[in-house]
Amino acid sequence: MGKRKVDISKHELVPEHIVLSEEEANELLKKLNITKSQLPKILASDPMVKKIKAKPGDIIKIVRRSPTAGVYYYYRVVISEK
Amino acid sequence: MRVFQRTIAGIKFGILSPEQIREMSVAKIVTPDTYDEDGYPIEGGLMDPKLGVVDPGLRCKTCGARAGECPGHFGRIELARPVIHVGYAKHIARILKIICRECSRIKLPQEKIDEFRKRIKNARKIGKDEEVIIDELYNQAKQVKVCPHCGAEQGEIKFEKPTTYLENGRKLTPSDVRERLEKITDEDAEALGFDVEVARPEYMVLTVLPVPPVTVRPSIILESGERSEDDLTHKLVDIIRINQRLQENIEAGAPQIIIEDLWELLQYHVTTYFNNEVAGIPPARHRSGRPLKTLAQRLKGKEGRFRGNLSGKRVNFSARTVISPDPNISINEVGVPIEVARELTVPVRVTPYNIDYLRKLVKNGAHKYPGANYVERPDGSKIRLDKAKSVEKALKELDVGYIVHRHLQDGDIVLFNRQPSLHRMSIMAHEVRVMPGKTFRLNLCVCPPYNADFDGDEMNLHAIQGEEARAEARMLMRVQDQILSPRFGGPIIGGIHDHISGAYLFTKKETKFRREEALQLLYIAKMYDEIKKLLKEKSEDGYYTGKQIFSLILPEDLNLRYKAKVCKKCETCLEEDCPYDAFVVIKNGKLIKGVMDEKSFGAFAGELLDRIVKDYGTDKAREFLDKITRLVIAFISKRGFTTGIDDEDLPEEAKQRINEILTKAEEEVQNVIEMYEQGLLEPLPGRTLEETLEMRIMQILSEARDKSGQIANEYLEKIEERGKLNGARIMAISGARGSLLNLTQMAACVGQQSVRGERIKRGYSGRTLPHFKKGDIGAKAKGFVKSSYKSGLSPTEFFFHAMGGREGLVDTAVRTSQSGYMQRRLINALQDLKVEYDNTVRDARYVIVAFKHGEDGADPARTDWGKTVNVKKVIEKVISKRG
Numbered sequence: 001m002g003k004r005k006v007d008i009s010k011h012e013l014v015p016e017h018i019v020l021s022e023e024e025a026n027e028l029l030k031k032l033n034i035t036k037s038q039l040p041k042i043l044a045s046d047p048m049v050k051k052i053k054a055k056p057g058d059i060i061k062i063v064r065r066s067p068t069a070g071v072y073y074y075y076r077v078v079i080s081e082k
Numbered sequence: 083m084r085v086f087q088r089t090i091a092g093i094k095f096g097i098l099s100p101e102q103i104r105e106m107s108v109a110k111i112v113t114p115d116t117y118d119e120d121g122y123p124i125e126g127g128l129m130d131p132k133l134g135v136v137d138p139g140l141r142c143k144t145c146g147a148r149a150g151e152c153p154g155h156f157g158r159i160e161l162a163r164p165v166i167h168v169g170y171a172k173h174i175a176r177i178l179k180i181i182c183r184e185c186s187r188i189k190l191p192q193e194k195i196d197e198f199r200k201r202i203k204n205a206r207k208i209g210k211d212e213e214v215i216i217d218e219l220y221n222q223a224k225q226v227k228v229c230p231h232c233g234a235e236q237g238e239i240k241f242e243k244p245t246t247y248l249e250n251g252r253k254l255t256p257s258d259v260r261e262r263l264e265k266i267t268d269e270d271a272e273a274l275g276f277d278v279e280v281a282r283p284e285y286m287v288l289t290v291l292p293v294p295p296v297t298v299r300p301s302i303i304l305e306s307g308e309r310s311e312d313d314l315t316h317k318l319v320d321i322i323r324i325n326q327r328l329q330e331n332i333e334a335g336a337p338q339i340i341i342e343d344l345w346e347l348l349q350y351h352v353t354t355y356f357n358n359e360v361a362g363i364p365p366a367r368h369r370s371g372r373p374l375k376t377l378a379q380r381l382k383g384k385e386g387r388f389r390g391n392l393s394g395k396r397v398n399f400s401a402r403t404v405i406s407p408d409p410n411i412s413i414n415e416v417g418v419p420i421e422v423a424r425e426l427t428v429p430v431r432v433t434p435y436n437i438d439y440l441r442k443l444v445k446n447g448a449h450k451y452p453g454a455n456y457v458e459r460p461d462g463s464k465i466r467l468d469k470a471k472s473v474e475k476a477l478k479e480l481d482v483g484y485i486v487h488r489h490l491q492d493g494d495i496v497l498f499n500r501q502p503s504l505h506r507m508s509i510m511a512h513e514v515r516v517m518p519g520k521t522f523r524l525n526l527c528v529c530p531p532y533n534a535d536f537d538g539d540e541m542n543l544h545a546i547q548g549e550e551a552r553a554e555a556r557m558l559m560r561v562q563d564q565i566l567s568p569r570f571g572g573p574i575i576g577g578i579h580d581h582i583s584g585a586y587l588f589t590k591k592e593t594k595f596r597r598e599e600a601l602q603l604l605y606i607a608k609m610y611d612e613i614k615k616l617l618k619e620k621s622e623d624g625y626y627t628g629k630q631i632f633s634l635i636l637p638e639d640l641n642l643r644y645k646a647k648v649c650k651k652c653e654t655c656l657e658e659d660c661p662y663d664a665f666v667v668i669k670n671g672k673l674i675k676g677v678m679d680e681k682s683f684g685a686f687a688g689e690l691l692d693r694i695v696k697d698y699g700t701d702k703a704r705e706f707l708d709k710i711t712r713l714v715i716a717f718i719s720k721r722g723f724t725t726g727i728d729d730e731d732l733p734e735e736a737k738q739r740i741n742e743i744l745t746k747a748e749e750e751v752q753n754v755i756e757m758y759e760q761g762l763l764e765p766l767p768g769r770t771l772e773e774t775l776e777m778r779i780m781q782i783l784s785e786a787r788d789k790s791g792q793i794a795n796e797y798l799e800k801i802e803e804r805g806k807l808n809g810a811r812i813m814a815i816s817g818a819r820g821s822l823l824n825l826t827q828m829a830a831c832v833g834q835q836s837v838r839g840e841r842i843k844r845g846y847s848g849r850t851l852p853h854f855k856k857g858d859i860g861a862k863a864k865g866f867v868k869s870s871y872k873s874g875l876s877p878t879e880f881f882f883h884a885m886g887g888r889e890g891l892v893d894t895a896v897r898t899s900q901s902g903y904m905q906r907r908l909i910n911a912l913q914d915l916k917v918e919y920d921n922t923v924r925d926a927r928y929v930i931v932a933f934k935h936g937e938d939g940a941d942p943a944r945t946d947w948g949k950t951v952n953v954k955k956v957i958e959k960v961i962s963k964r965g
């Protein structure tokens with residue numbers, strides 16, 4: 001089977017993923033008063049993580065459409081499998 | 083006592099090695115006898131004093147502590163021959179199948195073994211499931227016929243439950259098995275998933291058996307003075323006895339067969355000691371024939387240690403009895419029988435301010451209400467106040483610093499619960515009202531959250547013992563604070579049944595009262611302030627209207643408009659000019675237009691109640707519910723309200739019209755079937771011809787039923803307009819109980835019966851019942867019930883109805899058990915998630931699960947039926963305030 005090139009980020013069920021810059025990441029952790037290990041996680045092998053080329057340790061901001069709040073930001077820290 | 087505090091870094095599970103078992107053992111148990119003739123425990127017996135103490139007064143021979151403080155100490159039995167541990171029997175079988183019978187190496191080349199070891203190590207480090215990798219190794223190694231290490235030919239290993247292993251049909255003794263396991267190298271063991279530091283494979287075959295301390299298996303003294311030993315002790319006696327015989331026979335050089343028989347018997351006893359419900363062997367029984375409860379039985383199942391003693395426990399200070407209704411107590415209250423109040427107690431510390439009062443209670447003692455059951459000294463010792471003598475003693479002693487355990491009294495806060503406790507409103511805090519009778523009494527408005535009725539339901543009550551708990555219960559759990567449900571953001575506590583029909587009749591246009599009648603009603607309802615208010619109002623030619631009286635309960639500045647439940651959903655709503663009085667208008671606390679019904683203050687639907695809780699607070703809402711209950715119940719009791727079979731009486735004309743409609747529908751069905759048979763039916767998009775036919779038929783029949791229902795309702799309405807009360811219809815339209823569909827089924831036509839959402843189709847070949855021709859797919863032959871419940875069903879109709887009804891029963895039975903299990907799983911998974919003060923949702927490790935609860939941070943109980951804000955309502959409120 002050959003590889004089919006589908007841009008999953010274009011799918012309507014895939015929310016926008018953005019890698020936070022170092023400053024943004026620090027600001028977020030400060031705002032939440034937590035360490036990185038207390039953030040929800042996402043595997044480096046996740047297709048969207050690969051797509052936006054995030055590395056383990058990076059924090060990803062996910063922009064979700066919410067029926068109750070309009071826009072809802074979710075943050076996850078990238079972890080490696082090993 | 084010294085308290086040590088440590089944070090647990092982790093827990094490691096392993097298997098006890100024979101050395102560890104010997105090390106932790108304080109006594110070698112050798113004799114099956116427990117006590118000597120004088121009743122003293124025998125040393126080296128199962129009740130050896132070194133194993134700990136259970137009898138009060140004695141001291142432990144090992145640690146010197148008294149009963150209760152000594153945790154108990156393990157002993158051991160040295161087994162004459164090794165035996166398989168049932169718990170690991172399956173695991174042993176798997177290992178035997180993948181190691182060489184000669185050299186015990188894994189039957190894979192060295193490189194492969196190394197690779198698996200590495201992968202398992204890795205998986206363990208990142209917390210991934212290593213089981214999958216071991217499965218892979220197992221699948222690769224099990225069919226290997228020749229050992230790659232020593233070249234030995236391999237036999238076929240068969241595992242026979244529960245503890246037998248066969249190699250090429252020859253039995254392997256536990257000794258053989260253990261020998262093979264012993265020879266496994268540490269490296270190979272790692273590849274098999276063992277952490278050799280704490281678990282070597284051969285530990286799965288026992289050579290020493292730990293004997294649990296006596297504290298784990300205390301003997302009980304029966305009333306006859308006889309000693310009765312715990313089931314575990316019985317089992318251990320069996321093990322020692324057989325072990326001893328086996329030892330003796332081995333030493334005496336008995337024939338191999340005898341030794342093997344005894345060995346197997348020892349294996350049986352050890353197996354059932356661990357688990358007496360193993361498949362393949364008969365359970366060990368007590369002399370009485372009852373199966374013994376051994377180790378696994380203590381842990382397993384609903385009544386086992388985990389679910390029965392750790393997740394949930396039995397408690398003191400609780401009571402359970404049948405519930406019954408009382409509309410005269412507040413929703414916040416619970417009626418408690420005096421008998422219960424005398425048994426349940428509340429601890430009160432004696433101070434200079436309450437000593438006189440408490441002395442009175444102590445003087446009354448345990449039997450006279452209100453009294454007290456115990457007086458507790460500062461050192462914790464208690465005097466029970468059940469005898470005149472002890473009461474006297476307690477009175478003399480009683481002083482500041484003592485604690486009096488007094489009877490439950492009016493105003494005490496207690497927790498009240500009805501199972502199944504599916505949501506948080508299943509346990510609420512109530513104020514006690516002690517009263518005669520033997521049932522718990524509760525206000526009818528709290529039936530919905532408990533899902534209670536009075537057909538024999540029982541409920542539990544818990545008397546709170548501490549100040550913190552009392553404060554918490556009062557502030558967070560009180561009934562009035564639970565009116566709004568966090569499930570849908572509306573009231574879950576509210577009027578039901580007669581409240582609704584009562585209020586509907588009370589607020590109808592034509593309901594009016596003479597002055598005396600009005601005052602009497604208000605007096606019965608204990609609404610004394612409202613009496614004064616009403617007297618100041620002017621009456622219309624000596625009459626007060628129901629709406630006028632009802633308005634007395636409403637907050638004075640309340641403004642509200644909504645469609646009532648009785649609304650006919652006309653195409654253009656005339657709002658306040660509704661000819662049916664179905665549009666409610668409340669202006670400055672006066673009910674101007676509309677009737678009160680389910681949409682006003684019913685549980686799950688009450689708009690008016692919802693407004694009152696959210697705008698005026700829970701105190702006002704409680705007051706509103708209490709008053710409306712008393713007023714409306716007083717009214718409906720006086721007026722009278724009933725329903726009978728004549729509520730479904732229809733005039734001959736109506737019956738004829740209904741029959742016409744149904745007959746015509748049946749003919750129409752026949753026509754459609756003919757069209758289908760002639761191939762004239764067009765299939766609907768995405769459907770087969772047969773599906774299309776079924777859908778058409780179902781549609782025709784359901785339309786016919788609806789139409790006949792409309793006709794029935796029309797006539798019932800006409801009859802009511804002529805002044806005859808129709809309780810059934812009033813209940814249906816006001817939302818008190820039942821629906822128009824129920825009325826239709828009783829008066830006009832029951833309608834299509836279905837199984838799995840389809841017309842009835844199963845039964846005989848080609849037909850549902852022998853009453854019909856084969857291939858008949860007409861309305862009658864496939865479960866359409868043309869009759870009404872009142873006129874009675876024909877035999878075939880009755881049978882179809884029973885089929886549909888049975889499906890309903892089975893469905894509910896299946897659903898409850900499935901949803902119960904799902905609920906347990908969900909609660910286990912979610913129990914320690916918590917909304918923190920910064921609005922994030924976090925788990926027990928403080929890891930964030932949600933950055934804002936519910937994505938909008940809103941408390942669903944305070945939302946407008948789930949929506950954060952209802953702009954329309956806000957605007958309406960502002961406008962009505964101005965105008």
Ligand SMILES: [Mg+2]
Pocket residue numbers: 534535536537538539
């Ligand atoms: Mg019931």
Ligand SMILES: [Zn+2]
Pocket residue numbers: 133134135142143144145146147152153154155
């Ligand atoms: Zn001890």
Ligand SMILES: [Zn+2]
Pocket residue numbers: 182183184185186187229230231232233234
């Ligand atoms: Zn070998």
Ligand SMILES: [Zn+2]
Pocket residue numbers: 645649650651652655656657660664665
């Ligand atoms: Zn209307």
